[in-house]
Structure formats: structure tokens, C-alpha cells
Amino acid sequence: MDKSFVLKGLDKMIDDPKCELNFGSNFQLLVAVILSAQCTDKRVNMVTDELFKTHKTPEDFANIPLEELEQKIHSCGFYRNKAKSIKAASRDIIERFGGEVPSDFDDLISLAGVGRKTANVVLSVAFGKEALAVDTHVLRVSNRLGLVKTDNPDKCEERLVQFFPKESWSKVHYQMVLFGRYICKAIKPDCANCQFAPVCPYKKEKECF
Incomplete structure (x- = not known):
């Protein structure tokens, strides 16, 4: 064609066309996209609408006990791996990027749980960069x-x-x-x-x- x-x-x-994930910051977008792997945006939004009421920042997710995070995101599927990735990415963002989600592709894919698709979505939606996830x-x-x-x-x-x-x-x-x-x-x-x-x-x- x-x-x-x-x-x-x-x-x-x-x-x-618009992103159908709900989020209030670049970091929350990153968390939502990680959760969206093998899961519908509708389900992710149901989870994050509650999750983001109490957990909003990398510090919040770095400090939440792993088991508690697993329970909160359980319905998104693959919750154990996703919880580990979110906590590890949160620590990386704090320690390596001053608490801010990086706007560089290579920096993004260096974060736990972030592959090409997730990085491209974040670049596009959060930073307005042309990317095709x-x-x-x-x-x-x-x-x-x-x-x-x-x-x-x-x-x-x-x-x-x-x-x-x-x-x-x-x-x-x-x-x-x-x-x-x-x-x-x-x-x-x-x-x-x-x-x-x-x-x-x-x-x-x-x-x-």
C-alpha cells in the first residue's frame, strides 16, 4: 500500500488519536505503560485510578513494600514482574536522574521493565517527540x-x-x-x-x- x-x-x-491511559505526570505515565503490557488500558486505568491516589512519585513507589504493590496491581497480570520493575525503575529514576523521568531513549530503556515500546510511548506522550511504538x-x-x-x-x-x-x-x-x-x-x-x-x-x- x-x-x-x-x-x-x-x-x-x-x-x-489520543493515549487512553490515565495519568497525572510523566512518571505516572511510565508506571501505567509498564502495567499495560499484556493488559488492556481499561483495566490499567481501573488500577491506577486507585493506586495514584496514594502513590504518585518515584519515592512513593521505591518505598512501598513489594508485596503491597503486587496486591494493588494484581489484576493487571504478570504483577510480580511488573511490581519489581516499577520499584527498580523508581529507584533508578531517583538515583540516576534526580527523580525525573529521562527524555532520552537510551536512558529510558536502561530502566527496569522499559523496552522499546514503553520508551517510545513515553517519548511521544510525555515529551512530544516523534516516536512509533x-x-x-x-x-x-x-x-x-x-x-x-x-x-x-x-x-x-x-x-x-x-x-x-x-x-x-x-x-x-x-x-x-x-x-x-x-x-x-x-x-x-x-x-x-x-x-x-x-x-x-x-x-x-x-x-x-
């Missing part, structure tokens, strides 16, 4: 549209940042996330409301069976 066609199609379907929705949509042929998020990101102009990366990320979440769903995609349906390789393939 031509990139201008993809960009126009995304604009028609998702004209005002690849989550499960972006990966699925990119493969279905024939933009990539890979199950590897890093390779998908590499291809997408070459395909789309840099000034569109952040917007495209959230357009593809929301497109995948509400239209090009993993199960029973809503092809009737998809701008790409007439030329979609995935739709054509499924119709052959």
Missing part, C-alpha cells in the same frame, strides 16, 4: 495490511519508521493502536467500517477460505 493512502485512511477512521495492535494491523511480514516488534518498528514520514510517527502509532483496538480487532474485525477493506490482503486471504 502507498503511504499516502494509508495515512489518509487512518485520518478518516481515527481523526483525533509497536504494541500488539500495531504489529497485527501492520501485518494484515501487508506493511510488514514479521512477528518481531523491533523489526516491525524498523520497517514502519522507514515507511512513514517522521513527522507522522506519534500520530500514526495511536491511530494504528485505536484502529486495531476498535476496528481491525484480533477476533471478528469490523471490515465494514474499514477504509482499507477493498484492498486489504488479510481480508482477501480470509475470503478465499
Whole structure:
């Protein structure tokens, strides 16, 4: 597909894309994105709406007992690993970055529990930098549209940042996330409301069976 066609199609379907996680600071955004791994934004918001009432800063999370944090985030899944990562990242932010979430990609991925996806989301949402994070929705949509042929998020990101102009990366990320979440769903995609349906390789393939 031509990139201008993809960009126009995304604009028609998702004209005002926004992060659906609730947060009150750059640090809270980081915590929310860590919690969002293999979990829905809706569930994360249910957890953080209570969690952030009492725990707001890196110091708060560095000092909370591990077992207590695990219990508070239990419903997000993988809670033991996430709790350890959040506490370790909090300590790193205090000790290495003066209590502030760093705005550099390499610094971000040096934090516990922070991979390329999390770092790119933070750069984009918190600091307004162009970044194209690849989550499960972006990966699925990119493969279905024939933009990539890979199950590897890093390779998908590499291809997408070459395909789309840099000034569109952040917007495209959230357009593809929301497109995948509400239209090009993993199960029973809503092809009737998809701008790409007439030329979609995935739709054509499924119709052959």
C-alpha cells in the first residue's frame, strides 16, 4: 500500500488519536505503560485510578513494600514482574536522574521493565517527540495490511519508521493502536467500517477460505 493512502485512511477512521491511559505526570505515565503490557488500558486505568491516589512519585513507589504493590496491581497480570520493575525503575529514576523521568531513549530503556515500546510511548506522550511504538495492535494491523511480514516488534518498528514520514510517527502509532483496538480487532474485525477493506490482503486471504 502507498503511504499516502494509508495515512489518509487512518485520518478518516481515527481523526483525533489520543493515549487512553490515565495519568497525572510523566512518571505516572511510565508506571501505567509498564502495567499495560499484556493488559488492556481499561483495566490499567481501573488500577491506577486507585493506586495514584496514594502513590504518585518515584519515592512513593521505591518505598512501598513489594508485596503491597503486587496486591494493588494484581489484576493487571504478570504483577510480580511488573511490581519489581516499577520499584527498580523508581529507584533508578531517583538515583540516576534526580527523580525525573529521562527524555532520552537510551536512558529510558536502561530502566527496569522499559523496552522499546514503553520508551517510545513515553517519548511521544510525555515529551512530544516523534516516536512509533509497536504494541500488539500495531504489529497485527501492520501485518494484515501487508506493511510488514514479521512477528518481531523491533523489526516491525524498523520497517514502519522507514515507511512513514517522521513527522507522522506519534500520530500514526495511536491511530494504528485505536484502529486495531476498535476496528481491525484480533477476533471478528469490523471490515465494514474499514477504509482499507477493498484492498486489504488479510481480508482477501480470509475470503478465499
